[in-house]
Amino acid sequence: MTDPACAVAHGEAEAPTETRTLVAVFDGPVAGYLLKYAADLGYRTVLHDPKNGTLPALDATTDVVVTDHHRDELGEVLRxxxxxxxxxxxxxxxxxxxxxxxxxxxQLGVPAEQIDRVHRPIGLNIGSRTPPEIALATLAGLLADRNNRPGGFHF
Structure with missing residues (x-):
C-alpha cells in the first residue's frame, strides 16, 4: 500500500484541501515574503495594515501573524x-x-487569558535574519503547530 503522503509528494495524488487563511498584519518586507510563500502552501492570504482599513472577517481557520512589534497601534490591532x-x-x-x-x-483592559493566546516568539529557531528566512521559519512553525508537531528535527 502506498503512503498517501508520499503519493502527494510525488504528484501522484491531490493534496487534501482545507480552507486556511493567513493574515499578515502590517505591510513590510517580511509580510511580502510571508504572503508569497503562504499562497504556495495553500493559504488564502490577506495583508492587513490598520492605516488602510479595518480587519477582514476572521474565523477558526485563520492564522494571524503580526510582522512588526514596534508599531504604536500594536495593542489595538491585537485586541x-x-x-x-x-x-x-x-x-x-x-x-x-x-x-x-x-x-x-x-493597558487596553484585555483579560490575561486572551493575552495568553498571543504567541511570541514565533517560527522555528533556525537563526533567521533576512525577511525571506523569517517568513520561512514562521510558516514552518505554523505548519508544525497546525499538524501538532514540535518542529525541528524531532519526529
Missing part, C-alpha cells in the same frame, strides 16, 4: 484580532526582549 475565534495569533520579535504587546493589551 481586535483577539475578539475573533482565530486558530492562531503571533507577534514577531526578538525572544531576548520582552514582548511589548503584553503591556499594550493590559
Amino acid at each position: 481586535d484580532v483577539l475578539a475573533y475565534p482565530v486558530r492562531w495569533v503571533g507577534v514577531m520579535g526578538n525572544p531576548r526582549h520582552p514582548g511589548p504587546h503584553v503591556e499594550a493589551l493590559k
